[in-house]
Amino acid sequence: MKSNFKDYELSSEILKSVGMLNFESPTKVQEGVIPAVLKGRDIIVKSQTGSGKTAAFGIPICELVDWEENKPQALVMVPTRELAMQVKEDLFNIGRFKRLKVSAIFGKSPFHSQRKELREKTHIVVGTPGRIIDHMEKETLDLSKVKYLVIDEADEMLNMGFIEDIETIIAGVSKERTTLLLSATMPDRIENLADEYMKDPLITTIEEENTAVDRIIQERYVVAQRDKIKLLRDITIVENPDSCIIFCNTQQNVDEVYDELYEMGYTCSEIHGGMEQDDRLRIMKDFKKGLFRYLVATDVAARGIDIDDISLVINFDIPKERESYVHRIGRTGRVSKEGRAVTFVTEYEGRFLQAIEKEIGKEIPLKEKPAGETVEERKEEFTEKIKTKPEVKESKGDPLSKDILKLHINAGKKTKMRPVDIVGTLCSIEGMSAEDIGIINILDVSTFVEILNNKGDLVLRELQNRPIKGRLRKVNIADRDRR
Secondary structure: OOOOHHHOOOOHHHHHHHHHOOOOOOOHHHHHHHHHHHOOOOEEEEOOOOOOHHHHHHHHHHHHOOOOOOOOOEEEEOOOHHHHHHHHHHHHHHOHHHOOOEEEEOOOOOHHHHHHHHHOOOOEEEEOHHHHHHHHHOOOOOOOOOOEEEEOOHHHHHHOOOHHHHHHHHHOOOOOOEEEEEEOOOOHHHHHHHHHHOOOOEEEEOOOOOOHHHHEEEEEEEOOHHHHHHHHHHHHHHHOOOOEEEEOOOHHHHHHHHHHHHHOOOOEEEEOOOOOHHHHHHHHHHHHHOOOOEEEEOHHHOOOOOOOOOOEEEEOOOOOOHHHHHHHHOOOOOOOOOEEEEEEEOOOOHHHHHHHHHHHOOOOOEOOOOOHHHHHHHHHHHHHHHHOOOOOOOOOOHHHHOOOEEEEEOOOHHHOOOHHHHHHHHHOOOOOOHHHEEEEEEOOOOEEEEEOOOOHHHHHHHHOOOOEOOEOOOEEEOOOOOO
């Protein structure tokens, strides 16, 4: 049993990023997965959401990937665009000091931009099955060097009808690979998939001593459909959460609930599958930062939110799929923290409740609606919080970026700029070495390079008068947040 990441055979670059991401000691799922992947074992992981499983496969894969190889060496399949972006960010952060390039590919995002990105050196690709197949068919994604295949949230991909796509993708990857399958539940078709495509897999069922479901205080209220908004208002006043997700089953219900909350002055936003991709990503980013307290969402958001301190989840509509309940409430109570989840049930929805209680193995306690005097007593405190601007939260990757300055150089492929030209110039600066150079991204007419270890200002100053590939180039800070 490993109590520290230093107990594994990990490089200094990976240990540095793990330390700066505040991963203090391995979770149970990480203890089970990291050594198996480092040894090249296929592994099936049954683990609840919020258990730290992205880092469980991300840490060993980032360790094993060869930086020199230009073609993708790891492919991670996920069910939704939101989760693709989340996993990409997590893997990028873990591999930051190893200078790993991670690309996310998914639908409703320009194909030509993804094609262009995939032409560059790419170590890891994270994508949704449909868009991965699009790239395979158009031969814009080369899977010939993939050694690590991850099927994440396998049960959700099954529910979304992706099973045939998954099999098509697996068939396009070399059989000489390590395969990881991760799922919160393990239906028969997932087991059949594993039997057919995995080699003597290690099966790890992570029963946390204090599982996500056990950590979360769960309650239900019986309510008529027409009274749901009033109950929602009363519960949010009484609970007065710092951050809250309200789940609805349909886009129409999301719109209606959002409109009601907005009219009542809540700091809120909404997210569902009918929205433009850029809007969804922006809203998710703003919610993670804490720019508003209430997010009204369909299940599309349940798989892409990785925030450690969502204090309350409200199922405005009880989910019709019992697995969805586990994933929804798993947005609170992340990684050993307590959380709260409230579910509204109408008198006609008893069968959905029974299926959920069977899934989680216990009865969800029935609560009385908040009394009018209790609501009135709490209203002033609630109103005060609503008027107070939420505190902006630091993202997970921010600590890694504090000593990094991203520079833009006004030259690229069209002027035959190569990484070796950049590295050679930077290493000629007194006080600089190869260890101080991060990711280099050369585009047609621009080059972006990350300078590590708080040496960015030195490099920026020196490059004003130092030629790169025989000529002075215009060099400036790439963006405002100094990343």
